[in-house]
Each structure stands twice: as structure tokens, then as C-alpha cells.
Amino acid sequence: MNRRDLIELGIGLVLVAAAAVAHFADATPVLAFGIAALAIAMLARLVGGATEQLGTRLGSSAAGVVQSALGNLPELFIALFALNQGLTRVVQSALVGSVIANSVLVLGLAFLVGGARNGTQRFESPRARMIATLTTLAATILAIPTLANAFHAPAAKHAETLSLFCAGVLLILFFVTLPGFLMGGHEKSGEPPRWSLRTTVGVLGGAALAAALVSDWFVTALKPATEALGMSEDFAGLVIVAIAGNAVENVVGVQFAARNRPDFAISVIVNSALQVALLLTPLIVFASLFFATSLTLVFPTLLAIVLLLAAAITSLVVYDGESTWEEGAILVGLYSVIAASFWWGA
């Protein structure tokens, strides 16, 4: 572990401790919620880093499986605790929000930072284009049950069945495409392992355990905190949960853009959105069957629409083959307008 790893680990420990204090000492919900969100974001980053270290030790094919399975742990924990409390809308908007946060906000920040530092960046790798295509296709599949529910009366009566069918198709597609494709996502970095196996497993286990604990506190504080702040559950899921649980982790993508490796930045960021659509979402749909209120893929209509728009835009900005900081600024602006649309509650 280098100095920076140790600093990150230290910050993680402090944030978890602070979240624990806020939770058990009955801090105001807003404070407890805010600290827990920061702690989760840091833990998601640590889990991401540790799975990547693990990946460098495994064959590339096993690495793909491990990274997909473990990298999404923090968001999975939050989803399970939220489902347990019946907060299905928060979970739905967090899933869609993860796709949007990555493919619009984080990608926008990568373009902004990369463009400001290095001028116009060109990316011509077919791999980045292919990931964008697959993400757009997967997001389209994900949006169909909602569209069917909103615009086709006969299907609306069978929302749950259609939703399970769709989740099954996504999961099959994940397992079918996993060996050949997703594994390729991280191997290109080509760096040797920086952590010993013992350290890697220790950090991974510790961070995952801490993520499970903090997720519980986070979800407990979520409802009172959002009410105190006047934000809707949709906004909490779409923006706060999605950014803390999934998107902050992809700051690494922004760093790649800053170091003028735009192809790799795009692959990392968009691949994360792809995994949410192909793996995490159907997994949670099936998991929800064991809870009192099950979760369907029938999202609030606007959520499905912005999912489609975000997916289309991802392909658009990747296909044009170059990025400028202006393009990044407009993406960030788009994200802010999408987020604002969900601020108000019912």
C-alpha cells in the first residue's frame, strides 16, 4: 500500500466511525444521513479499489466475475436495507440514478476535467464505442416495462410478470456476455498488483462489512432526513444514493481523463452503468421477491424517459469520437436539470 492508499483507508475509517457516532448518539437525521452518505462513498471506493487489486491477481475471466459481483456490493446493501423498509421508490430511482450519474454526470466531469487539462481529447477505440452501444441497448430493455405500463393498457395489468421476464432476460444477457466482454473492462490498465493478497482480502472484507453496517444507518436516516430537507424520495435515490453508492467510485474514470487517457476513462465509467443495468438491477428485482413489498421494473414514467435519454446521449457523446470541456459542461448542465426535475415530492 502506498501513502495515498493509507490516507484513503484512514478517511474511510474516520467516516465510518463518525457515521456510527451520528447513528447511535441520535444526531439530527440530516447530519447522520450526510455523514453516512460520505462514508458509503468512501467505502464504495475502497471496495472498488480492492476488487481491482484482486482482479490483477486472477485470470482476466475470473476477474470480470469478481469485479462485477463485489464492486456493486455497497449499492446492493443499501438496496436491501431500503427494500426491508419498503422504500421501493428510492431503490428504483437509485438504480436508474446510477446509470444516469455515471453516463451523464461522471462522464461529463471526465470530459470537463480532461478537456480543461488536455484540450480536445480524441478516443477512437472500438471498445469504448461497443460499451456505449451495449449500455444503450441494456438501458432500452430496462425502460420497456415502464413504457408498456404507461402507454399500453393490456400490459399494465401484468406489470409484475413483464418485469420479472425483463429482469430474467437481463440476467441471462449478463451471464452470457460476461466471459467474452465485461472482463475486458479493467485488464487494460495493465498495472501489477500494488497490494498483497492478504491486504486486498482484508480491505475488501473490512470495507464490505463496514458498507453493510453503514448502509443500515444510511437507510434509517434517509426518510426523516429527506423530509427535513424538503427533497423527494425520488431525488434522494436518483442523486444522493446513486452518487454515494455507485458514482463516486468512478472518480477513477475522471482521473484517467485528466491523465489524457480518454478511451480508458470512458470504458470504466460507462462499464459501470452497464453493470448496473445488466446485473445489479435484475438481481435486486429477484431479491425483492423475498421482501414484503416486491420491486418491479415499472418505474415512475419520467424516470424511464430520462434513462432512455441518458443512454442515447452516452452513445452520442462517445460516437462523435472526441470530447471537449464544453461538451462536458453541457453534460453536467443536463444532469443538473434532470436532478432538479425530481426534487419535488408527491
Added chain:
Amino acid sequence: MNRRDLIELGIGLVLVAAAAVAHFADATPVLAFGIAALAIAMLARLVGGATEQLGTRLGSSAAGVVQSALGNLPELFIALFALNQGLTRVVQSALVGSVIANSVLVLGLAFLVGGARNGTQRFESPRARMIATLTTLAATILAIPTLANAFHAPAAKHAETLSLFCAGVLLILFFVTLPGFLMGGHEKSGEPPRWSLRTTVGVLGGAALAAALVSDWFVTALKPATEALGMSEDFAGLVIVAIAGNAVENVVGVQFAARNRPDFAISVIVNSALQVALLLTPLIVFASLFFATSLTLVFPTLLAIVLLLAAAITSLVVYDGESTWEEGAILVGLYSVIAASFWWGA
């Protein structure tokens, strides 16, 4: 005629005979429907093959006209018989279904088979991109009356007029673009005629006549069969009619992908979707004026939405310049979810 042609012809004859027996011997509607669907698929393939043979004998410009006009005969027959029985929704969903079946399902199968056999396939021909663009544009035009009807009250009152206007525009665009563009679709194969003119005309006439007969039986069995199977009329049109009447014929496109000629595969498959949008659909709209219930371009809303999504996705997967079998798998998955959305009836 080579051995394979003879086998196909034989299968066609057997299927037509079986469909006749099923029809006249009062087989269960499901059986009669199933056999008639298989017979139509085979006849559509024979008509397609014969018009292609005819095309190799004509100047390329005349070939374009002939192929467009005759290649869509089987689906036209089905549409006319269905209109005669007042099954306008089946016809509408069959038209949209032909576009979707070609540009999502058949294209997906071509990517799947082509990728599994030949690895990642690259296609850089501007022609494939141009056909994809034109198809997306034509599908957008086709979707507008429905969108206007669903989201703009004043236009909803004038659905029929707007629909006829739109059909007129599509037909004009077909005739205007025909000489310069569509004809190019099949000439590239550059193969000499394999059948004598007599054989060609004989197969064409015979298959077309048989298609007319079988279409009648197919439509007669459609309503009782779909009711017995619990599927909606929308599903019957979108999936069964579209695949039997138009998409199976494009198996030739999948064969081109398998032989590692992805550019040509894409051109053949997407060109078929383009002809449905530009020629077959407006033709049937105008033809329907001579029937008791006329057909408008005001589709069920979800149908227009999936048409737009399919059109956009066609351009997407063609523009990214390469295909993998994973991309094909996701396209097939998308098709299955779209189809499932229409399973249930009102």
C-alpha cells in the same frame, strides 16, 4: 436450379399442401395457423429468391422496382385479407413488427451468428450507414401521426387526414428515392442468374399465387388460434405475421453475416425494414380506403414508441462500425422483451 433450390421448393410445396389440408379438413385453428405461418414464411423466401433472380436479368434500375414491388407480395396479401376481415390492428402491428423484426431480431441474429463464427466483425461501408439513416428517418415519419394523436389533442381529431398526408409523403419519398438508391440494394451480390427466365417466372408466379391462397387460410385461422393460445392480436401481428411474412425471408442476411460479409448482411436486412416503412405501409393505408374499415397510421402508442426505439437502435448498432456476438445477444434479448410487452390482449 441447384439441389438446395429444389429442396426449398419441395418444402414449400409440402407446407402449402399441409396448410390446405389443415384448412379444408377443419384442423384445430392453432394447427392450421401454425402450418399456414410456416408455409407463408417459405413462400416469402421463394418469392424473395425469385425476384432476386429476376433482378439479375434486368437493368439495375428496373430490378429495384421489381424487387420492391414483388418482394413484399406475401405480406401485402396477408394485409389485404386481414383488412377484409376488419383486423386493422393486426395489420398495423404486422407493419411495425416487420420493421422491428428485421432491424432488431434478424440484425441481432446476424450479429450473433456472424460474431460467433468470425469474431468481431467490422463494417465500414458508407452504404450500410446510409440505409440505416434512411430507415431511421422513415420510421420517425411513420411514428409521427401516432405521437400527434397521443400527445396533441387538436391533431387527434384529424387523425385520418394526417395519416393520409403522412402516407402520401412516404410514397412520394419512395418513388423519388427509388431510382437512385434502393435499386443499389441487391446488385452488389454480383452473382450471375442461377435460374432460367422460365423457371424464375414460374417460381415467382407459383409462389405468389400460393401465397395469396395461404394468406387467406392464415388470416381465417388467426383470430380463433390467437384466442386459443391466449395471445393478443397485437402480438400475433407484431411477432407471428411479421416474422412469417417478412423476416424469415431475410435469413439470407444472417447467412451473409455467417460468411463474414457483414456490410452486405446489414444492407439486405435494414433495406427490408426501409421498404416496409417507405412502400408497403403507405400502400396498405391507401388500399384500406377500399375496405369497410380503413387503416390509419395512428398505431397503439407503445407500438409507435418501440418503432422509434428500434429505428434509433438500428442506426446505433450500424454506426458503431463493428458487431460482436454479445451485441447480437442483447438485440435478441431486446426483441424478446418488446414482444413480451404485447403478449396480453385488451
Added chain:
Amino acid sequence: MNRRDLIELGIGLVLVAAAAVAHFADATPVLAFGIAALAIAMLARLVGGATEQLGTRLGSSAAGVVQSALGNLPELFIALFALNQGLTRVVQSALVGSVIANSVLVLGLAFLVGGARNGTQRFESPRARMIATLTTLAATILAIPTLANAFHAPAAKHAETLSLFCAGVLLILFFVTLPGFLMGGHEKSGEPPRWSLRTTVGVLGGAALAAALVSDWFVTALKPATEALGMSEDFAGLVIVAIAGNAVENVVGVQFAARNRPDFAISVIVNSALQVALLLTPLIVFASLFFATSLTLVFPTLLAIVLLLAAAITSLVVYDGESTWEEGAILVGLYSVIAASFWWGA
């Protein structure tokens, strides 16, 4: 000034005089409206020409500011007079109509003329692609308040706030991206100034002043004229106002296509759509706060949908890297169907 400039100036003067006569001599509203529309189209062209001349004398960065600010003057005048008369729907549809008229109709005409004269045209400049991307992104932002209003009940109650937030974001994006990007739009022509500074300022001032006067007459005649013609206010804004106030000016783009400079043609035409989305629209939203009825970005739903379609199609036809006259014909056909959808009034 060359002979052609003088002819254009003369036509402008005659049309303004004719519009004045029609206005003050109580001509039938249809006649007054038609002449005023022609006069505005000519004045918009003169203002556009004069700002371009001014641009060649300024540093490229100042030129960008000046051209963006002054080039949109005629449409701004119409919007202000229309707001003053409470015709908010005309203004809304004129803004969306300007984007659509440029990115579908004028671009289509450029492809049609360019293709007919020069055969298939290829454009590979990243700049044209980048402008198309930014326009699509900006149009997506612009469409979000309407989508939120139509498909998300909680946001519908806060339409005005969301609309102002969105307008603020667009305006910030305009000013942020202006120095680095928009200025590049016209400098490429690389022609020396043809008019003296005195002539330029004179034409600019005169044409702007005349545009202000004629806009008033145009708006006065608009309501009675459209009623007499049986067209809706939406159609008047989307088609007539948008073409007269913004699109005719971009005939220069069609001329570039005719002279086989497709990259430049696309830049000019799509850049105009971009400026309407990023600058003119939010400016009018804020200006409307000083009028009795304020204008929001909550458009009629179909208007936002066609805006999104037009934006997506712009990227599509630019990304495919070549244009044919057939593609142009289909774009013009698409525009005619969109326009027809808005013909009927409530």
C-alpha cells in the same frame, strides 16, 4: 458592396415599404401577414450578412459574441411583440420551430441541393459532429421541463420554477461555452470584409430598426391572419415565424452545400439551432418575466417530443459522415409531416 448585396438591400427596402403600406392601409390581415413575413425573412438575412461582415473585422472571440447577440435580433423582436400581446404559445412554438426548421428543413434542403449538384457529399470534420452533439444535448435540456410536466406529477406543480432553473442553466452554458466554441462558427469562411465598416454598421442598424418595426406589424396581423387561414397558433409559430425569423437567413448554409462545402454548410445551419437553444430561448424566458404573461419552458408535449426527435436526427445525419440528395428529401418529408401535425388548432 457588390451588385448582389445591392439587389438584396433593394428587395429588403421594397418589402419593408410594402409591409408598411399593408399595415397602415388596412390591407386584409392575410396579405399584411404574408408581406411582413417576407420582409422579416429578408431583414433577418441582411442582419445576418451585416453581423458576418462585422465579424470579419473583429477578433474571432468578439465576433462570436457579436454574431450571437445581433444575429438573433429579428426573432427576438418578434418574440417580444408577441409576448406583449400574450401570444406565449406562438413564441414557444417559434423557438422550437427555429431549432426544427434549421436542423431538419434547412439541413434537408442543403443535402438535397448539395447532393443533386455534387453527388454524395462527405463531411468528416470533427467540428460539424461536435456542433451536432452540443445541439442535441442543448435540445435535450430544453425538452426536460415539458417531459417533467407531462410525465411526473410532482414536478408539474412547480413548472415555472423548474423552467427558470433550466433557462438559467442554458444561459450559463451559453456564456461558459461562448469564448471557446461558438466563435469558431463563422471564422472558417476566411473571406476578407466586403463592406466598409460604415456600410456594415449602417446596414446593421437600419435592418435591425426595420426588423423591430415590421415585427410589430407582423405580430399585429398574426392572429387575424392565422384565423382567416384556418391554421393554428402553433403552426404559425412553428413554421411561419420560425422560417421567416430564423431559417431563411440560413439559406447561406444551403449555398455552401451547393458549392460543395458540406462541412461548412452543416456548421452554419446547426450552429444556428444551437444558438436558439442555448441563448435565444432562455433569454426570452427571462425577458417574459417583465410581461403580463410569463413564458415557461413547458411546451405543448408534442412540441418537446418533436424537438427531441429533430435533435437526435441532426446528430444522426451528421454522424453518418455523408449526405445524399435522397437523405435530404426524406428530411424535407419529415419536416412536412411534423408541420402538418400542428396545422389544426384547439
